[in-house]
Amino acid sequence: MICLGIESTAHTFGVGICKGKTILSDKRAVYKPPLGSGIHPKKAAQHHAAMALQTIEGALSSAHLKLKDIDLIAFSQGPGLPPCLQVGLIAAKSLAEKGKKPLIGVNHCLAHVEIGKLITGANDPIVVYVSGGNTQILGYTDGRYRVFGETEDIALGNALDSFARKIGLPHPGGPVIEKMAKSGKKYIKLPYVVKGMDLSFSGIVTAAVREYSQKGQLVSNLCFSIQETCFAMLTEVTERALAHTGKKEVLVTGGVAASGRLKQMLRIMCKERGAKLYFVPKKYSGDNGVMIALTGLLVYKHGIKPLKGTIKIKQKWRIDE
Ligand code: AMP
Ligand code: MG
Secondary structure, three states: OEEEEEEOOOOEEEEEEEEOOEEEEEEEEEOOOOOOOOOOHHHHHHHHHHHHHHHHHHHHHHOOOOHHHOOEEEEEEEOOOHHHHHHHHHHHHHHHHHHOOOEEEEEHHHHHHHHHHHHHOOOOOEEEEEOOOOEEEEEEEOOEEEEEEEEOOOOHHHHHHHHHHHOOOOOOHHHHHHHHHOOOOOOOOOOOOEEOOEEOOHHHHHHHHHHHHOOOOOHHHHHHHHHHHHHHHHHHHHHHHHHHHOOOEEEEEOHHHHOHHHHHHHHHHHHHHOOEEEEOOHHHHOOOOHHHHHHHHHHHHOOOOOOOOOOOOOOOOOOOO
16 A cells, blocks of 8 residues: 655655555655744745645655555644644645545654654654654553653753754754754753653753853853753653653654764663663654655554545644544
8 A cells, every 4th residue: 555645744844655664755845944043834834835746746756656556645634833734734635635545644743653663673662752843752551652751841952942043053953052062061050840751941941041141151061051951851751751661662753863962861871771772863753754654554554534524734633642
């Protein structure tokens, strides 16, 4: 069975085609916000609308397929930025109607997990999903994915980006902070906010910006400190999820998974607990259409009925729903 999947929750309009677990094509058009600003939902959506047709055609032609050869259309129904989700919905619905194909709505977070498992070979992991828009510690128990811990406010990637932007560093902030942190020597105390299994990052950003603008702390020391604080919080909650579930694998995905220091902290923790650690390679840890196609096939095969009639996006769709 061949599925064409469309991703459009945030900055990426992606189209992937999968035949079972084989990837036939992977096309992406990425919206880049102008220097010094974050992602603007309507502008990203305009970008997606402008790029939709050529990205879909590009994916089909690189797989040497036509719409008639596709068995199933899937799209990212949520969570995400509503104007962006809307573009994906319209594109998927048009294709499904034109080709008379069944249409499946996929949960974006689930898709990150499923492609991560496929690519790394992890079987039943605790998933650390850390991206620009999401921060969750997930795991499968008793027939569904559970959210063991998550951010109460902004995502970790967003926190790094927003700290960087506020002190004049370029976007995306994560990699720049990582580079600057290497020359940081002094740990500046920042709030360490773990509440039960949940996390909060926005107060850390505020405190770090204050240390910079009011106390003149060095950027390198602040980059070092924000990384140490946020990554330690994440590692603590991940360890507790492992202890609680008795699982023996950790799978890390999302853009922040690229961080060397985060990798190092998780590696130490997993070694101490005898857990195996997997990182989704950069190519598949970011948003893409392949993960939607792959998950669309899984969802369909598990008997979830294709969408019909009036279809709505699900801005806040949680993986545990
Ligand atoms: P995504 O939303 O999955 O596309 O991931 C984008 C996020 O990953 C942005 O917030 C980036 O700042 C962050 N990111 C990318 N590389 C790194 C890195 N080396 N360290 C920390 N964060 C990173
Ligand atoms: Mg994502």
